[in-house]
Amino acid sequence: MGAFGRNHARIYHQLSEQGESVRLVGVVDPDVARADAVAREFGCRAFGSVEQLVTTHSEVEAASVAVPTVRHLETSRALMEAGVDLLVEKPLATSLAEADELVGLAHSLDRVGQVGHLERFNPAVRATAPLITQPMFFEVHRLSVFTPRSLDVDVILDLMIHDLDVVLWLVKSPVKEIRAVGLPILSGKADIANVRLEFESGCVANFTASRVSTERVRKLRFFQPRQYISLDYGRQEVLVFSVGEEGESAGTPSVNPQIKIAKPAIVAEEPLRAELRSFLETVRTRSKPLVSFEDGKRALALALDIVAAMREHGQKVQLEQLH
DSSP states (O other): OOOHHHHHHHHHHHHHHHSSSSOOOOOOOOHHHHHHHHHHTTTTEESSSSSHHHOOOTTTTTEEOSOGGHHHHHHHHHHTTTTEEEEEEESSSSHHHHHHHHHHHHHTTTTOOEEGHHHHHHHHHHHGGGGOSSOOEEEEEEEEOOOTTTTOOOOOIIHHHHHHHHHHHHHSSSSEEEEEEOOSSSSSSOEEEEEEEEEEEEEEEEEEEEESSSSSSEEEEEETEEEEEETHHHHOOOEEEGGGGTTTSSSEEEEEEEEEOOOOOOOOOOOOHHHHHHHHHHHHHHHHHHHHHHHHHHHHHHHHHHHHHHHHHHHHHEEEEEE
């Protein structure tokens, strides 16, 4: 029942109040006072452990796992073995071995396994996906102010992994080359990083992520033949700039008559609400999650490769300084 776990509880409660076919049974936290406070707020029971939850309430069918990343595997294993379908917050695990074990458990126990890559459910991202033709260059910025949460992982696994997942999904091509630099500023791990990826398709993507910024920015921009598309995660807005015939019926002309500007219609929704509604529907229908454990593993593998590239770059810089 940290900050994000409480948000999950809030939305499950709201969905129930709004007539969705879901009931919030309980919340779990070893800090029983915290669990009690959230349980009172959302009208459910508080439990001090997962074991207490599954033995007391054997009817539990689905759960959100919003514990620190290092506890994802043990917590998820206990729940899946008790017959519970899961939405596990990102990153899926701390290592590929742990991610593989989670994927294997979900398959062998026939459990739904979804990963909390929230931005996939952002209405702006969903509106952008159908516009993809041949993306060739991405520029992505995710900047936030410093908070003491998620300091068990660096800024790649904390923030950038959202954008890595989205770009992997949009580009649909293997990564060919990684260049990365990162620096610790206020924590013991990298708090700011810049990454350049080149894909087999020829697409190049630049990512900047910071959790020590003075402002909050979450934007993704990309170019493809005859089009430039700008997406603002926070405002849930997409702007499409098209050149020539493709853009003639797109919308309001810009200053340059050759460029047409369109703003796709977007139905605003809190991404976490959209994500949880999708998860519950997957549980009911026993269908494949929109963001599966396999997707989570793919994003994690790339994030870990980036962390290794940052470490290698840091060692090179230190060696040069010694000379």
